[in-house]
Amino acid sequence: MSLTLRVDVVSAEELIFSGQAEFVALPGICGELGIYPRHTPLLTQIKPGAVRLKLPGKEQEEVIFVQGGFLEVQPSLVTVLADTAIRAKDLDEKAAMEAKKKAEEAMANQSSKEDLARAEAELAAVMAQMEVLRKYKNRAEVR
Numbered sequence: 001m002s003l004t005l006r007v008d009v010v011s012a013e014e015l016i017f018s019g020q021a022e023f024v025a026l027p028g029i030c031g032e033l034g035i036y037p038r039h040t041p042l043l044t045q046i047k048p049g050a051v052r053l054k055l056p057g058k059e060q061e062e063v064i065f066v067q068g069g070f071l072e073v074q075p076s077l078v079t080v081l082a083d084t085a086i087r088a089k090d091l092d093e094k095a096a097m098e099a100k101k102k103a104e105e106a107m108a109n110q111s112s113k114e115d116l117a118r119a120e121a122e123l124a125a126v127m128a129q130m131e132v133l134r135k136y137k138n139r140a141e142v143r
Contacts, residue, residue: 004056005037007078009064011085016064023054024078026071027128033071035078042073048128050088050135051080063088065132067125086129088136096133100126 004020024035027049046069053062069082103126106119 003037005035005039005076005078007053007080009051009066009080009082009085011066011082016082016085016087017053017062019055021053021055021062021078024051026051026066026080028071035073038075039073039078041075042071044071045069046071046080046082048125050128050132051085063132063136065091065129067129088132091129091133091136093130093133096126096130100130 004022005024007017007019007021007024008015009017022037026033026035027047029045029047033044033046046066048067049065051064051066053064055062065084065086065088066080066082067084069080069085072079072081100123103119103123107116107123110116110119
């Protein structure tokens, strides 16, 4: 029996994942974070990207896209509170491409520093989502 920790990934709308994992990796604000059971308590902001979960008895990782939020780590519990969270298998490539186009247009048509910052943040989130889509699609094709 492997050592595991409970992981809850929650968006503003719903509980996306709740279960045991051997390992969690996700994009912290200062770099990639890797969490194993009995990790030191931690509270930090996360940025848009992939939450990767190594589930017991499964070869493939569970992948969830998050659009920022917070991570709380306790020795046997990891909680990801995300602004938006979507399982990689549920991501829509066409919608992501359209969102990228809109964000790029917003950056070109910005009228203030605040509008530019908002458009840049949206573009960064869309690019992170597209990266998760690319990696997940490649992984699914390898099967």
